Amino acid sequence: MKYVGRFAPSPSGPLHLGSVVAACASYVDAQAHGGRWLIRMEDLDTPRMMPGAAEFILNQLDSLGMRTQDPILYQSERLCHYQSAFDRLLSLNAVYPCGCTRREIADSALRLQGSLPEGERPYPGTCRQGLPEGRQALSWRLRVPEGIWRFRDRWLGPMEQDVARAVGDFVLKRADGIWAYQLAVVVDDAAQGVTHIVRGQDLLSSTARQQQLATLLGYEVPEVLHVPLVMDANGLKLSKQNHANPVDLTRPLETLQNAWVALGFEKPNVKNTQDFWVEATRVWVQRLSRANLHVIN
Structure with a gap:
């Protein structure tokens, strides 16, 4: 390679x-x-x-x-390329519209956990089975499969994450209409033939979901290395x-x-x-x- x-x-x-x-x-x-x-x-x-x-x-x-x-x-x-990848996911029934606001997601996390977690607030899947009556789509989310996703980081060694529990179904297209980082980075790495990603450890928590998305789209998954902040x-x-x-x-x-x-x-x-x-x-x-x-x- x-x-x-x-x-x-x-x-x-x-x-x-x-x-x-x-x-x-x-x-x-x-x-x-x-x-x-x-x-x-x-x-x-x-x-x-x-x-x-x-x-x-x-x-x-x-x-x-x-x-x-x-x-x-x-x-x-490269907006048309993100749309093309999104359309492919849509044809696989792998994405769905979501009408939840950030405040509603935070309130849900507060009810479930008793306090707001640091960092990301896992999406509870409110709109997974369809938009509630009277709600309009604000964003589009990926249906995240259940189970542990494992990968090897060249700096940190073996890593794993239960994306469904830690993150939930994550956004691919934002409420403001902008394509989300998680989709764009996966599509661009594949288009440019990137084989090895070296970046800061602040992006370590994004790795499992990006690899899941790349696999779903049929892309090769690059090697990763996350350096200290x-x-x-x-x-x-x-x-x-x-x-x-x-x-x-x-x-x-x-x-x-x-x-x-x-x-x-x-x-x-x-x-x-x-x-x-x-x-x-x-x-x-x-x-x-x-x-x-x-x-x-």
Whole structure:
């Protein structure tokens, strides 16, 4: 299998250190396996997009020495492909309309569990057998099969999740008419021939449902590797929502070194970004056990 990896930022703001850590791991893994590395702009959530952010992110990546020979893919230009995948699922009776609001789902979780769970609130299946009388469809959901879904993460090892219990039937098309991340990412990975996904551990909980969806659509399921998150002084994940500072483009080598240390490696003693990538690739290949990585055969 020829290695194809990707980095898929959301152009809702510049890259911060946490984003660079994920990009760095993705890029060096592709380099270490002599593969292709793609860039995809996940720009479907138009209310959150920042004008000029996509170009700024590409400039950031270029200044850090992370470049691709392939065209940049923009999700906003691929709406017909998501519709096609959705229509296929509809023909399989694998999706259904849902009239529930977020507040109603939260209230349901509160009644069932006595308190609101952290993170996602499992959908209770209210509309699974059809929309209640007098309700209109606000979103469309996938019928999630029951049972444990197991997969191997190259960083964390064997993983499993009961998607039906932990998440429930999840949204493929949102109430505002925007295609959901979970559908778009699966369709795009298949279209681009992505074989290996390297990303942050904040997306680990999405893996099982994405693999279920890919299998249902008849796609090959990529290998996955989820790297540690970068936290701020308050123990919160660095994110654009938490107003994390953009990386300093005037000091690209220092930025890469900080990202490398955040991945659990020693700071490389190099003089420029080109030498950094040579050394980082060597370390990634030769010291896989230090990063708890699982070797690709």
